[in-house]
Amino acid sequence: MATLPVPGDLIPEILSRLGVQDLLRFRCVSKQWCSLIDDPDFIKLHLSRSRKTDTHFSLVFKVCHLIPVDLNSFVIPPMLNHPFSDEAFCTEALGSCNGLLALHNGEQDIVLWNPLKRKSHMLPFNEIKFPPYFCFLQFIVYGFGHDPISDDYKLVRMVQFDGRDDDSFGSEVKVYSLRTNSWRRIKDFPFYLYKRADGYLQGECGVLANNALHWVVSKKPKSDTRSFVVAFDIGTEEYRVVELPDCLDQGFRMNVKSLDGSLCLIANYCEIHVVDIWMMKEYGVKESWTKLVSFNQSKPFDFVLPLAFSKNGDQVLLNIDGNEVVWCDLRSKRVEKTRFRCLSGAHMLVESLVPLNDNDAVINKKVMARKRRREMVRKSRKKKNTKRFRFRVWNIEKAGKSE
Known part of the structure; x- marks a missing residue:
């Protein structure tokens, strides 16, 4: 019995139901399929279908090790081989959006990463500048999300400074744009990131909902002041208070x-x-x-x-x-x-084909340079210790001869 060909308009509908790893393999079927899978409209269709049908979702836990958890079977697969896997520092996930993870490995090392496509993008370093009269850096928090208006992915870095008295504080807020690959400063955050009396900071990473990032804040640094919720709109880059239940x-x-x-x-x-x-x-x-x-x-x-x-x-x-x-x-x-x-903490991760300005070579070069520096320091310390040991032996032998 002869098989009937699949109509061309049904192919995107069928492929959009598959996982990312299958789609990456199917790019090799033909140039037409490769072009289809890489098409921005198909990427949006696949992402939208995964989110509506609650398929291809995992939980990624943020501290020290990035461990995905399949919600359907709740089986823990091996740890993710992320861009900072070979580093000695503690890697954290700062947020997740449309299949992309923002990873943090110290203030100088921040990367956007698509775990399924194994593509990553290193963010340019941006220095924190202390404002006048505020000399204590209290908090650094991040938030990651998508601006649907400009179709841009943004990372928000909010730095909070404490003043010399209990009620004074300042802030520096900068936004990174993947589209322009640059940081820019926006207006200061007029609220205080809420901290309980035991020192625990509420919501270290901005909670993403409805294209806005949310934090628990208060009006003053004192821990006994009433807390409320403030949203940062990723599109308009404006702050607003969220009304709570009465x-x-x-x-x-x-x-x-x-x-x-x-x-x-x-x-x-x-x-x-x-x-x-x-x-x-x-x-x-x-x-x-x-x-x-x-x-x-x-x-x-x-x-x-x-x-x-x-x-x-x-x-x-x-x-x-x-x-x-x-x-x-x-x-x-x-x-x-x-x-x-x-x-x-944990972040929900959906499989996606969302592309990045891939600069894995830059990340690998930076990692290798850091490894070489650590190796040079290790050899230098070993050489110094050897010289000290020889000098100590020489002194002992000299003292023995003099006796």
Whole structure:
């Protein structure tokens, strides 16, 4: 029986349902397929379909090791071989957007990376400049997202300075644009990044939801001032206060997180061991805040962060205190532990074909130069230690002869 040819207009629809690794192999089928898979419209179609159908998603934990976790099977594959894998420093993921990860390996080493395509782009170094009368660098926080208007990926770096008295602080905010491959300074952040009395900073990485980055802030540096949520619009680069539910009680620790693309507010009532998780169903509409889940525990949690919904949507995956991952049933409120132990924060990663201005050669050259410098320092120290040892032996022998 003869097989009928597939209509040409169905090929993009079929291919858009496949994973990135399969598509990268299929680029070798023909020039026509290679051109199709590399086409910006197809890349957007594939990304949109993956996000709508909740397919090709993973969790990447941010501190020390980049470990992807498959949400469907919850099997932990080997650690990702990221651009800083051979470095001795601690690598962190600063944010994830449309399949791209922003990685941080010290203030001088920041890279954008597509793990599935194994492509990366090193950001140019940008010096932090201290403003007058502010000599204490308090915080450096980042946020990563996509500007749909200009189709540009932006990394926000927010530096906060403390003054000589309790109420004075300053900031330096700069935005990196992938399109122009450059940093530029924007207007200062007029709020104080909220820090609890125990020194824990709420939301070190900006929470991405509805093309905006979100942080928990206060108006003054004092830890007893009331906290609220501020958004940074990636497109307009303006700050705005996010209205919170009216029915919130007092005396809770506030945090924010993105869940299924929506902004979530976590109210942790530590004294009574209750955690409420609210979701903003319609972004920017105060009345759309809906309590997703509320549960009691036998012991207080330092923090609870939602990570993802289950495939059928009746459970939510929670990160508890940075060392435990559990499933929470939205109806029964029952908590089921998983075998996985979380490594602090986590970012949702969707497979994508989003391209980068590839400069892996620059990264490899920089890494090799740093290795050579470390090796030279090691040899220099070894040589000095050898000379000291020989000198010490000579002195001992000289003293023996004199006796």
